[in-house]
Amino acid sequence: MKYYFAPLEGVAGYIFRNAYVHHYGGADAYFTPFLSNPVLSSKERNDVLPENNAAAPLIPQILSNNAAYFLAIAATLREFGYDKVNLNLGCPSGTVVSKKRGAGFLSIPEKLDGFLYEIYSHCELSVSLKTRIGMESLEEWDGLIKIFAKYPFDELIIHPRLRCELYGGKVHRESFKKALDFFCEECGISTDRLVFNGDICSREDFFDLKEEFPEISKVMIGRGALKNPEIFKLLKHEKASVTPLRNDGSRLSEFIAFHDELFNAYTGIMFGEKPVLFKMKELWSWFTDYAGLDLRELKKIRKAGSLTDYSLAVKSVLQAKL
Numbered sequence: 001m002k003y004y005f006a007p008l009e010g011v012a013g014y015i016f017r018n019a020y021v022h023h024y025g026g027a028d029a030y031f032t033p034f035l036s037n038p039v040l041s042s043k044e045r046n047d048v049l050p051e052n053n054a055a056a057p058l059i060p061q062i063l064s065n066n067a068a069y070f071l072a073i074a075a076t077l078r079e080f081g082y083d084k085v086n087l088n089l090g091c092p093s094g095t096v097v098s099k100k101r102g103a104g105f106l107s108i109p110e111k112l113d114g115f116l117y118e119i120y121s122h123c124e125l126s127v128s129l130k131t132r133i134g135m136e137s138l139e140e141w142d143g144l145i146k147i148f149a150k151y152p153f154d155e156l157i158i159h160p161r162l163r164c165e166l167y168g169g170k171v172h173r174e175s176f177k178k179a180l181d182f183f184c185e186e187c188g189i190s191t192d193r194l195v196f197n198g199d200i201c202s203r204e205d206f207f208d209l210k211e212e213f214p215e216i217s218k219v220m221i222g223r224g225a226l227k228n229p230e231i232f233k234l235l236k237h238e239k240a241s242v243t244p245l246r247n248d249g250s251r252l253s254e255f256i257a258f259h260d261e262l263f264n265a266y267t268g269i270m271f272g273e274k275p276v277l278f279k280m281k282e283l284w285s286w287f288t289d290y291a292g293l294d295l296r297e298l299k300k301i302r303k304a305g306s307l308t309d310y311s312l313a314v315k316s317v318l319q320a321k322l
């Protein structure tokens with residue numbers, strides 16, 4: 001079984017990924033948030049430069065509906081030494097979708113087909129696809145899988161939700177099943193080229209999925225890794241479900257070290273206290289349950305107006321749990 005760390009724009013840039021692999025790790029591959037500028041911005045460049053990245057293997061993701069732009073980004077990535085890229089066909093954000101990129105590209109299947117033809121004809125890197133199952137209707141999936149089947153994708157990562165569902169409601173496992181039947185039985189494609197993504201946040205979620213699809217050999221996990229950074233180790237080593245961090249000295253110390261590495265690294269690259277405070281407070285919306293914070297403790301952290309106040313608040317909240 002292979003486990004992938006999902007691309008998480010705004011959260012899991014290189015600073016986060018590095019701290020993550022130093023303290024937790026366990027994923028078999030890490031995907032970067034999307035790159036979209038044909039000439040990479042400095043933020044994008046920093047995120048993929050090999051010397052900035054401890055996570056390996058790292059697979060950069062591209063968001064584009066323009067084959068020339070895609071190929072330009074891929075060429076830069078090749079110069080950096082990458083041999084794989086991933087195409088984003090799932091981003092549901094309004095500004096992306098309105099430009100017919102991400103999930104929006106799924107609404108113009110003929111153009112998507114032409115784009116895939118161009119990139120698979122000319123790209124020197126191996127290209128995987130990460131897709132939703134449509135924009136508005138489950139019926140769109142039937143046409144999309146037929147388009148994907150025409151191309152030698154490295155892997156097809158399926159987040160079985162429609163764009164209109166954003167990240168809510170249940171994933172459509174029946175659509176994933178449709179893809180398995182079509183690609184693996186009708187087209188003879190190996191099951192290890194299909195990757196399931198969506199709502200795996202615990203061992204129970206994973207085993208429930210495996211029970212329904214015993215043939216699955218790869219899953220991608222996003223929010224589950226933010227809500228429980230131990231998730232890959234938990235799944236790989238088949239440990240029992242995570243117990244609360246409270247009173248578990250060594251796991252709590254690891255989490256504090258992870259937190260402190262994030263805090264110090266962001267402080268080192270961001271200008272001024274405000275952006276660091278904003279970033280760290282945002283991360284707490286993912287970490288709260290794992291670290292076992294109650295509302296009062298979370299408020300204490302959120303109230304901090306300076307980096308010193310913030311550090312003191314985090315220290316007092318976390319040390320109280322030792």
Ligand SMILES: Cc1cc2nc3c(=O)[nH]c(=O)nc-3n(C[C@H](O)[C@H](O)[C@H](O)COP(=O)(O)O)c2cc1C
Nearest residue numbers: 006007008009033034088159198199200221222223
């Ligand atoms: C904060 C956030 C940022 C995301 N950024 C990206 C991205 O850059 N590229 C992408 O393909 N998907 C992105 N996604 C989607 C995730 O990679 C993943 O497909 C989705 O969250 C479902 O998987 P999960 O339930 O394991 O989180 C993002 C999701 C979240 C919550």
